[in-house]
Amino acid sequence: MYDSAAVQLVxxxxxxxxxxxIGIAAVLVLYAWDVWQRRWIxxxxxxxxxxxxxxxxxxxxxxxxxxRAEADTSVLWTWLVAAAxxxxxxxxxxxxxxxxxxLSIAGLGIAMDATRRLLVARGSDxxxxxxxxxxxxxxxxxxxxxxxxxxxxxxxxxVATIWxxxxxxxxxxxxxYSIVVGLGPLVRPDLAITSAxxxxxxxxxxxxxxxxxxxxxxxxxxLPIAYxxxxxxxxxxxxxxxxxxxxxxxxxxxxxxxxxxxxxxxxMLWIPATxxxxxxxxxxxxxxxRRAELVVPLAPVLAALLSTLFVLRVxxxxxxxxxxxxxxxxxxxxxxLLPLRNATQLAIGALAAWAxxxxxxxxxxxxxxxxxxxxxxxxxxxxxxxxxxxxxxxVFVSAAREWTIAPLAALAHHDHLLFAxxxxxxxxxxxxxxxxxxxxxxxxxxxxLVPLDAITAxxxxxxxxxxxxxxxxxxxxxxxxxxxxxxWLYGDFADPALDSFSGTTPEAVRAARxxxxxxxxxxxxxxxxxxxxxxxxxxxxxxxxxxxxxVIPADPIEAEKRFCR
Numbered sequence: 263m264y265d266s267a268a269v270q271l272v273x274x275x276x277x278x279x280x281x282x283x284i285g286i287a288a289v290l291v292l293y294a295w296d297v298w299q300r301r302w303i304x305x306x307x308x309x310x311x312x313x314x315x316x317x318x319x320x321x322x323x324x325x326x327x328x329x330r331a332e333a334d335t336s337v338l339w340t341w342l343v344a345a346a347x348x349x350x351x352x353x354x355x356x357x358x359x360x361x362x363x364x365l366s367i368a369g370l371g372i373a374m375d376a377t378r379r380l381l382v383a384r385g386s387d388x389x390x391x392x393x394x395x396x397x398x399x400x401x402x403x404x405x406x407x408x409x410x411x412x413x414x415x416x417x418x419x420x421v422a423t424i425w426x427x428x429x430x431x432x433x434x435x436x437x438x439y440s441i442v443v444g445l446g447p448l449v450r451p452d453l454a455i456t457s458a459x460x461x462x463x464x465x466x467x468x469x470x471x472x473x474x475x476x477x478x479x480x481x482x483x484x485l486p487i488a489y490x491x492x493x494x495x496x497x498x499x500x501x502x503x504x505x506x507x508x509x510x511x512x513x514x515x516x517x518x519x520x521x522x523x524x525x526x527x528x529x530m531l532w533i534p535a536t537x538x539x540x541x542x543x544x545x546x547x548x549x550x551x552r553r554a555e556l557v558v559p560l561a562p563v564l565a566a567l568l569s570t571l572f573v574l575r576v577x578x579x580x581x582x583x584x585x586x587x588x589x590x591x592x593x594x595x596x597x598x599l600l601p602l603r604n605a606t607q608l609a610i611g612a613l614a615a616w617a618x619x620x621x622x623x624x625x626x627x628x629x630x631x632x633x634x635x636x637x638x639x640x641x642x643x644x645x646x647x648x649x650x651x652x653x654x655x656x657v658f659v660s661a662a663r664e665w666t667i668a669p670l671a672a673l674a675h676h677d678h679l680l681f682a683x684x685x686x687x688x689x690x691x692x693x694x695x696x697x698x699x700x701x702x703x704x705x706x707x708x709x710x711l712v713p714l715d716a717i718t719a720x721x722x723x724x725x726x727x728x729x730x731x732x733x734x735x736x737x738x739x740x741x742x743x744x745x746x747x748x749x750w751l752y753g754d755f756a757d758p759a760l761d762s763f764s765g766t767t768p769e770a771v772r773a774a775r776x777x778x779x780x781x782x783x784x785x786x787x788x789x790x791x792x793x794x795x796x797x798x799x800x801x802x803x804x805x806x807x808x809x810x811x812x813v814i815p816a817d818p819i820e821a822e823k824r825f826c827r
Contacts, residue, residue: 277389278387278388278389278390281389282378282389282390282391282599285389285390285391285392285599286371286374286375286378286392286599288392289370289374289392289395289396289399290367290370290371290374292399293366293367293370293398293399293404293405294363294367296399296402296404296405296621297363297366297367297405297408297409298363299405300402300405300406300409300627300640301359301363301409301651301653302359302406302409302410302640302643302644302651302652302653303355303358303359303409303410303411303652303653303654303655304410304411304412304581304639304640304643304706305643305658305704305705305706305707306410306411306412306581306705306706306724307355307358307359307410307411307412307706308355308411308655308658308705308706308707308709308710309325309333309334309705309706309709309724309725310334310339310340310343310358310411310412310706311343311354311355311358311411311655311706311709311710312325312705312706312709312710312714312718313325313333313334313340314340314343314344314347314354314358315354315714316714317340317341317344318344318347318348318354319714321714322496323340323341325705325709325718325720325725326717326718326725327714327715328695328696328717328791329717329727329790329791330496330497330498330790330791330794331497331503331720331725331726331727331790332493332497332499332502332503333502333503333504333705333720333724333725334502335413335450335451335502335504335505336412336413336416336417336448336449336450337448337489338413338416338445338448338449339412339413339416339449342361342416343357343358343361346361353654355411355653355654355655356653356654358411359409359411359653360409361415362408362409362410362411362412362413362414362415362416363408363409363415364415365415365416365418365419366404366408366409366414366415366418366419367408368419368422369415369417369418369419369420369421369422369423369591370395370398370418370422370598371422372419372422372423372425372426373395373421373422373425373426373591373595373598374392374395374598374599375426376422376425376426376428376429376430376595377390377425377429377595377596377597377598377599378390378599379426379429379430380429380558380559380596381599381601383429384555386601388601388602388603389601389602390599390600390601390602391599391600391601391602391610392598392599393538393597393598393599393600393606393609393610393613394534394538394594394595394596394597394598394599394600394613395594395598395599396534396613396614396616396617397531397534397590397594397613397617398591398594399617399621400529400534400616400617400618400620400621401529401531401583401590401620402621402624402625403525403582403583403584403587404587404590404591406639406640407581407583407584407587409653410639410640412584413449413450414584414587414588416449417449417450417453417587417588418587418588418591420445420446420449420453421453421456421562421565421588421591421592421595422591422595423442424439424442424443424456424460425562425595427439427442427443428460428463428464428467428558428561429558431464431467431468433468436464436468436470436474436478437477437478437481439464440461440464440478440479440481440482441481441482441484441485443457443460443461443464443482444457444461444481444482444483444484444485444486445457445485445486446486447486448485448486448489451501451502451505452569452572452573453569453588454486455565455568455569455572456565456569456588456592457482459561459562459564459565459568460561460565461479461482463557463558463560463561465478466557467557467558491803493806494802494803494806495799495800495802495803495806496794496799496802497789497790497802498727498786498789498790498802498805498806498809499727499806499809499810500806500807500810501810503723503724503725503726503727503730504723504724504730506723506730506731506810507722507723507724507726507729507730507743507744508576508579508743509576509734509743512576512577513575513576513577514575514576514577514578515574515575515577517577517578518573518574518575518576518577518578519574520578520633520636521573521574521577521578521579521585521586521633521636522570522573522574522578522586523632523633524578524582524583524631524632524633524636525582525583525586527632527633528624528630528631528632529620529624530616530620531590533612533616534594534613534616534617537609537612537613537616538594538597538609540609541597541600541605541606541609542597544605545605558596559596560596562592562593562595562596563592563593563596565589565592566589566590566592566593567589567593569588569589569592570586570589573585573586573589578636579636580635580636580637580742581636581637581639582629582630582631582636582637582638582639583636584639627641627644627650628641629641629642643658646661647660647661648661649661655706655707655709655710656710658704658706658707658710659707659710659711661707662704662707662711665685666711668681668685668687669681669698669700669711669712670711672687672698673697673698673712673713673716676697678690678694678697678698679698679699680698680699680700680701680719680751680752680755680756681698681699681700681701682701682748682751682752682764682765683701683703683721683748683751683765684748684764684765686763686764686765688752688756688757688760688763688764689756689757689759689760690755690756690757691755691756691757691758692757694717694755696715696716696717697713697715697716698712698716698717699716699717699719699755700712700716700717700718700719701719701721701746701751702718702719702720702721703721703722703745705718705720705722705724705725717755719746719751719754719755720746721745721746721751722742722744722745722746723744723746726746727786727787727789727790728746728750728754728778728783728786728787728814729744729746729750730744731786731812731813731814732744732746732813732814732815732816733813733814733815733816734816735747735816744816747766747770747774747816747817747818748763748764748765748766749763749766749767749770749771749773749774749818750774750778750818752766752771752774752775753771753772753773753774753775753777753778753818754774754775754778756771758775769819770818770819771818773818773819773821773822774818774821774822776822776826777818777821777822777825777826779826780822780825780826781825781826781827782808782809782812782825783814783821783825785805785809786809786812789801789802789805789809
């Protein structure tokens with residue numbers, strides 16, 4: 263009798279495991295199909311592509327060969343794409359698109375397997391069906407940013423991996439756990455919040471001795487600290503330029519809540535949030551889940567909450583939904599699968615109905631951004647390029663052909679010109695050793711247009727050490743508050759003999775040129791343009807805090823008065 267019951271139990275568990283795996287596989291196939299159907303690369307993704315091309319050409323991790331500027335937010339993503347492109351020798355844009363998609367799909371798979379292991383370890387022996395995973399299937403920014411050329415896929419894979427490591431954490435595995443979890447700031451700087459939460463949770467589970475705690479803390483922070491030293495010495499600053507350009511140290515709560523509303527409203531995300539909250543409350547009240555077991559599942563939820571608060575504080579982003587995708591994935595990871603029981607059937611059914619309705623209704627390739635200045639980047643670039651799957655830089659260059667004719671002609675004739683933001687041109691200064699300088703609003707597209715030894719003068723500060731530190735010239739436009747005044751462009755690159763300029767005045771240009779040679783501004787330019795040496799690295803390192811705090815008035819005349827006393 264005992265043997266018969268044992269055999270029956272094994273058969274039941276085997277069937278449950280088989281149907282669970284089938285459900286996981288079905289979700290991954292559907293997500294892979296969604297990702298493939300909306301494959302593309304963003305202009306910001308093409309910035310990563312140009313940086314990678316500079317690395318492969320031996321010019322270092324920079325957008326322009328003449329200047330050290332960290333335009334990419336994710337260190338690991340840039341070097342991962344560079345490694346993959348070097349190994350495959352394939353088109354870098356195609357590599358970024360494919361790698362991002364693969365990592366996104368893998369991340370969802372790893373997250374589901376981690377939750378499966380957690381539920382099985384807690385005694386679940388029934389079929390586990392997709393629940394929170396349906397949020398990923400129903401919200402199309404999860405599909406779009408998987409292949410955007412940005413680090414989103416890497417973020418998904420990393421948070422899923424540390425969730426898996428937390429679920430399976432045992433004494434003796436804490437060193438590897440600490441190293442991987444500590445990579446958060448290198449995946450993306452704001453993920454340091456997630457690293458801190460997961461490291462604290464891991465410590466609570468293992469309870470190492472004081473000496474062991476110090477060793478684990480050193481293991482977790484070794485690589486981020488090593489890179490921070492490199493960043494300070496190589497770039498002369500403590501954060502990537504986008505953090506300065508977007509004023510990530512400031513607060514803009516009202517814009518942040520607008521960004522949250524822009525994400526929640528189109529997909530009616532209050533529905534899955536309510537369903538999951540009610541389900542969690544019900545399980546706790548019925549004591550289906552013991553409070554002692556909540557430490558692990560609460561870790562990603564807490565990380566999601568703190569990450570969302572960070573996004574709200576900095577004012578969100580201009581890309582619809584992008585900065586809230588990782589917090590959303592973190593929040594649903596503990597319930598990405600649920601046991602098929604009476605207590606969960608209604609919740610699972612409601613989530614499935616919601617995901618199916620939203621996924622079908624909004625998968626129309628139209629923009630569903632609804633709170634300015636947030637924009638649906640994919641819809642915008644599909645419309646601009648007139649290509650359903652713009653995954654190649656040449657498609658972007660072709661779409662911009664009206665303003666590329668003159669720069670390409672100048673390159674062909676070796677005219678040594680500066681092309682300003684309004685399309686006007688001017689002779690380059692004799693000191694500028696580049697075949698062409700072109701002002702770039704769409705920095706990624708322009709980077710595909712011109713050769714690696716030409717200069718793309720970023721007008722939005724993402725790759726411009728000067729522009730990133732300007733005071734805001736377009737306040738309120740999240741992510742792009744610092745368009746560079748034309749006078750600085752002419753003052754930096756135009757021939758000093760010129761006395762007439764488009765879009766500005768000679769007085770402003772002279773003030774900008776003078777300010778560029780004075781005090782902290784001159785030292786800033788030296789930190790990124792002088793040849794790298796041990797002395798330059800050391801000077802950059804010791805002055806990195808001061809340069810990170812440096813603020814330059816956007817008005818050249820005011821800047822001249824301040825720095826040329």
